[in-house]
Amino acid sequence: MTQTLTLRRPDDWHLHLRDENMLRAVLPHTTAHFARAIIMPNLVPPVVRGADAAAYRDRIMAALPEGADFTPLMTLYLTEDTDPDDVAAAHASGLITAVKLYPAGATTNSASGVTDFDKVAPVLERMAEIGLPLCTHGEVTDPAVDIFDREAVFIERVMDPIRKRHQGLKVVMEHITTADAADYVSSARENLGATITTHHLVINRNHILAGGIKPHYYCLPVAKREAHRLALRKAATSGDARFFLGTDSAPHTDANKLLPCGCAGCFTAPNTMSILAEVFEQDGALDKLEGFASLNGPAFYGLPANSQTMTLTRTPATYPDHIDTPEGPVTVFDPMMPLNWSAALD
Numbered sequence: 202m203t204q205t206l207t208l209r210r211p212d213d214w215h216l217h218l219r220d221e222n223m224l225r226a227v228l229p230h231t232t233a234h235f236a237r238a239i240i241m242p243n244l245v246p247p248v249v250r251g252a253d254a255a256a257y258r259d260r261i262m263a264a265l266p267e268g269a270d271f272t273p274l275m276t277l278y279l280t281e282d283t284d285p286d287d288v289a290a291a292h293a294s295g296l297i298t299a300v301k302l303y304p305a306g307a308t309t310n311s312a313s314g315v316t317d318f319d320k321v322a323p324v325l326e327r328m329a330e331i332g333l334p335l336c337t338h339g340e341v342t343d344p345a346v347d348i349f350d351r352e353a354v355f356i357e358r359v360m361d362p363i364r365k366r367h368q369g370l371k372v373v374m375e376h377i378t379t380a381d382a383a384d385y386v387s388s389a390r391e392n393l394g395a396t397i398t399t400h401h402l403v404i405n406r407n408h409i410l411a412g413g414i415k416p417h418y419y420c421l422p423v424a425k426r427e428a429h430r431l432a433l434r435k436a437a438t439s440g441d442a443r444f445f446l447g448t449d450s451a452p453h454t455d456a457n458k459l460l461p462c463g464c465a466g467c468f469t470a471p472n473t474m475s476i477l478a479e480v481f482e483q484d485g486a487l488d489k490l491e492g493f494a495s496l497n498g499p500a501f502y503g504l505p506a507n508s509q510t511m512t513l514t515r516t517p518a519t520y521p522d523h524i525d526t527p528e529g530p531v532t533v534f535d536p537m538m539p540l541n542w543s544a545a546l547d
């Protein structure tokens with residue numbers, strides 16, 4: 202039985218760090234393992250212009266724990282008023298790594314997102330020209346579409362038309378939750394990748410709804426039926442380079458999770474690597490973990506893999522059930538299984 206596994210240091214291609222007190226509380230949990238992360242721009246107000254991203258990057262750098270070696274990869278939040286020249290300048294200076302598309306109203310802090318996709322065509326065209334990737338929250342918000350179908354309908358109504366109109370545009374379908382999305386990504390010839398979260402490899406919709414409602418398993422896109430979870434496991438553990446880790450670690454205080462209208466998001470930064478080791482081992486694919494967590498993401502974004510390494514050791518992992526923040530406790534994702542692998546940087 203394998204006892205240790207050494208891999209290139211992983212990166213997180215979809216992460217919420219928030220700001221101020223919450224930023225300072227959650228950041229060390231990411232920097233303990235991950236070298237880089239794509240930083241989501243859905244702050245209040247959102248990170249829309251290059252200048253906003255520069256200021257947010259400075260706040261993240263100022264919040265780094267002492268000695269931490271971590272590079273935040275900044276993104277801009279796409280609005281119908283986004284200026285293509287501002288985006289191009291932020292890209293040219295090396296400030297941003299991607300632009301994020303939120304359909305208006307689809308998820309946490311997405312009110313400034315896009316309603317009329319024609320209005321963002323000039324920005325997308327410029328991004329295709331300069332090779333700047335688009336990251337998407339792939340759900341339609343049409344109230345007539347069932348919440349469990351919103352990702353599949355997004356592919357048909359939004360994703361496929363955008364990719365046909367902007368042929369050279371690199372797109373990442375973020376936090377995919379369906380076999381439909383995994384198949385769509387697998388069938389694309391080029392310029393399409395997908396991130397998969399830790400929690401969507403572990404939970405299906407029963408975990409949220411059966412035997413009492415479990416707000417800590419509620420996130421968006423909402424977890425789907427078991428067949429979809431299995432399709433995601435297959436994609437993640439397949440070794441297919443188009444699939445890579447984006448934890449979507451999304452901290453909300455327990456008070457905000459447990460409201461009558463509670464927030465969406467699972468906080469997985471502290472135990473993601475141990476959970477992934479467990480998942481990949483269960484599926485007989487420990488040898489594919491490095492590709493998923495450390496190699497496929499940089500390859501998609503055209504960045505080098507990290508030179509530092511991490512070693513996973515077959516030792517029961519310990520992690521807190523919550524972290525304390527000045528805003529209140531934040532519950533850590535409970536994978537409902539013992540974690541037999543501990544992770545540490547070499």
Ligand SMILES: NC(=O)N[C@@H](CC(=O)O)C(=O)O
Nearest residue numbers: 217308309420421451465466
């Ligand atoms: N995933 C979530 O459920 N929540 C994210 C937003 C997002 O990634 O859609 C958040 O910012 O809390």
Ligand SMILES: [Zn+2]
Nearest residue numbers: 308338421422
């Ligand atoms: Zn999202």
Ligand SMILES: [Zn+2]
Nearest residue numbers: 217241449451
């Ligand atoms: Zn997210």
